[in-house]
Amino acid sequence: MSAPAPDTTSAATPASFTRAGIWHGMKLTLPYSVSAFPFGLAFGAAAVAFMSPGEAALMSALVFAGSAQFAVLSLWVAPLPLIAIVLTTLLVNARHVVMGAALHPFLTGLPRWLVFALSGGMTDGGWAITLQEMMRGRRDLGILLGTIIMQWPIWVGGTVLGAVIGSSGLDPKRWGFDVLIAGVFATAVVGMYRGRTDVLPWLAAAAATIATMLWLPGNWYILIGGLAAGLTGLLRRAD
Structure with missing residues (x-):
C-alpha cells in the first residue's frame, strides 16, 4: 500500500484540539520515546557530578531539553555563570525558532496561550511527527500534546534512575554511561x-x-x- 499523499489544501486551515489527536500523537511517539530513555539515564548519571539527584530530576522536569541540559552541565559550577548558561541554552535551542515557524501556518484559530504552552514542551521528534501529520491533512494540535505526554515522563524517569545509579557510589563507567554520553553527542552530530x-x-x-x-x-x-x-x-x- 502506498503512503498517503501530502495534503494540498491551504496551510491556513484552522487546527483543532481533540482527545483523538492526543492519543494519536502518543501512539506515534512511543518508539521514539523508548529509544530516548538511555539518554535520560546518561544525563542523570552525568548530572550528579554537578548537582544533587533531586536537582537533576527537577532540571529535567522543568527544562525538558536534553541537548541543552547536557551542554550546560560543565558550566554548573559555583558561582553559576548565569549569562553563559542562558546564552548556551539559547544557542543550543535556536533551532526551535525555525521549527515553530514551520508549524505556525497550521495553527490559525487556536488560542495563543495554548500554542505557547505546548510550544514549551515541543521536542525535535514531537515537532517532526506533528508537522508530518498536519501536512497530511490532520490539523490537530492534540498530536503535539500527545508527543509531550509520552516523552516527558520517560525523560524524567530516565534522569531519576541515572541519578540514583550515579549517586549510589557505583562507577558509571561500569554501566557504560561514559560511552553512552559520547554516543549521544556523536549520534546527534551525525544525524544533523x-x-x-x-x-x-x-x-x-x-x-x-x-x-x-x-x-x-x-x-x-x-x-x-x-x-x-x-x-x-x-x-x-x-x-
Missing part, C-alpha cells in the same frame, strides 16, 4: 549533518573550542564554540 555546507561551521566550532580551552580558564569553550559555528553558518548564508 545535511551536506558539505555544514562542514565549515563544524570546523569553526572545533577550532574555536580548542583555542578557548587552551587560552581561557573555565568552561567558556562551550559558549564560544557555539557562537563560532552559528556566526560562520550565518555568514555563509549571507553570501
Whole structure:
C-alpha cells in the first residue's frame, strides 16, 4: 500500500484540539520515546557530578531539553555563570525558532496561550511527527500534546534512575554511561549533518573550542564554540 499523499489544501486551515489527536500523537511517539530513555539515564548519571539527584530530576522536569541540559552541565559550577548558561541554552535551542515557524501556518484559530504552552514542551521528534501529520491533512494540535505526554515522563524517569545509579557510589563507567554520553553527542552530530555546507561551521566550532580551552580558564569553550559555528553558518548564508 502506498503512503498517503501530502495534503494540498491551504496551510491556513484552522487546527483543532481533540482527545483523538492526543492519543494519536502518543501512539506515534512511543518508539521514539523508548529509544530516548538511555539518554535520560546518561544525563542523570552525568548530572550528579554537578548537582544533587533531586536537582537533576527537577532540571529535567522543568527544562525538558536534553541537548541543552547536557551542554550546560560543565558550566554548573559555583558561582553559576548565569549569562553563559542562558546564552548556551539559547544557542543550543535556536533551532526551535525555525521549527515553530514551520508549524505556525497550521495553527490559525487556536488560542495563543495554548500554542505557547505546548510550544514549551515541543521536542525535535514531537515537532517532526506533528508537522508530518498536519501536512497530511490532520490539523490537530492534540498530536503535539500527545508527543509531550509520552516523552516527558520517560525523560524524567530516565534522569531519576541515572541519578540514583550515579549517586549510589557505583562507577558509571561500569554501566557504560561514559560511552553512552559520547554516543549521544556523536549520534546527534551525525544525524544533523545535511551536506558539505555544514562542514565549515563544524570546523569553526572545533577550532574555536580548542583555542578557548587552551587560552581561557573555565568552561567558556562551550559558549564560544557555539557562537563560532552559528556566526560562520550565518555568514555563509549571507553570501
